[in-house]
Amino acid sequence: MLAADLPLLIDAARIAGRVATSFAGATATRWDKPDNAGPVTEADLAVNDALSATLRTARPDYGWLSEETEDDATRLSRDTVFIIDPIDGTRSFVEGSKTWAISIAIAHLSQITTAVVYLPLRNRLYAAAHGAGASLNGQPIAVSEAAISPASTMLAARPIMDPKHWGDGTPDIARHYRPSLAYRLALVGEGRFDAMLTLRPSWEWDIAAGALIITEAGGTITDQTGAPLRFNNPHPTLNGVVAGSGPVHGALASRLKTYRA
Numbered sequence: 001m002l003a004a005d006l007p008l009l010i011d012a013a014r015i016a017g018r019v020a021t022s023f024a025g026a027t028a029t030r031w032d033k034p035d036n037a038g039p040v041t042e043a044d045l046a047v048n049d050a051l052s053a054t055l056r057t058a059r060p061d062y063g064w065l066s067e068e069t070e071d072d073a074t075r076l077s078r079d080t081v082f083i084i085d086p087i088d089g090t091r092s093f094v095e096g097s098k099t100w101a102i103s104i105a106i107a108h109l110s111q112i113t114t115a116v117v118y119l120p121l122r123n124r125l126y127a128a129a130h131g132a133g134a135s136l137n138g139q140p141i142a143v144s145e146a147a148i149s150p151a152s153t154m155l156a157a158r159p160i161m162d163p164k165h166w167g168d169g170t171p172d173i174a175r176h177y178r179p180s181l182a183y184r185l186a187l188v189g190e191g192r193f194d195a196m197l198t199l200r201p202s203w204e205w206d207i208a209a210g211a212l213i214i215t216e217a218g219g220t221i222t223d224q225t226g227a228p229l230r231f232n233n234p235h236p237t238l239n240g241v242v243a244g245s246g247p248v249h250g251a252l253a254s255r256l257k258t259y260r261a
Contacts, residue, residue: 017120089180185210195244
């Protein structure tokens with residue numbers, strides 16, 4: 001069944017894209033989640049409902065983990081689980097920007113097996129399946145092969161450049177930013193940027209799809225200590241993320257104060 005999951009995810013992403021774009025971002029009803037967890041809009045919930053209807057009907061035996069669904073511990077008893085972010089980059093969506101994404105992944109025994117990151121307003125659909133490579137709009141993609149240098153580019157929030165995070169000074173690398181973590185990872189998989197880095201605890205639904213796109217595009221992704229990523233955890237967070245080609249990942253990860261060789 002896992003081999004047939006990618007077409008399902010692609011179809012679901014396109015359906016979800018039509019639902020999301022039926023809302024005008026700036027006028028969509030929005031509110032803030034408790035405990036400063038960020039904004040949510042009626043579009044997030046509508047996309048979540050559409051994905052749930054499509055995916056859970058097709059695979060009723062799979063577990064479900066979504067940013068916009070109350071977590072249910074029964075997912076921990078399932079070998080295979082959907083991991084969903086209906087709209088990754090809700091602030092971008094509200095502002096009317098085009099850099100928000102729909103992120104859909106499937107984890108089997110803690111590892112991501114299939115993934116889609118879809119940006120409807122940019123017509124960019126990234127997809128990957130374990131052992132089958134990664135693609136953008138159906139064309140193969142690969143991470144950059146360049147070694148780290150001052151010309152290298154990294155997608156990260158500004159606080160990453162604080163020297164307190166680095167054991168041997170802040171790396172000489174050009175920092176860029178995109179609001180969606182899933183899109184950042186996909187851009188590295190595409191080879192448009194050399195690395196992606198976040199040191200904050202990261203929700204699994206922000207990372208899961210992009211993680212497979214990175215590895216299937218020939219890159220490396222770990223948490224900030226260098227440990228492999230595992231998904232469908234009881235508390236669904238990861239200890240930061242470092243991603244890039246093997247050499248760039250190694251050069252950055254090894255300089256972090258949190259890295260453990």
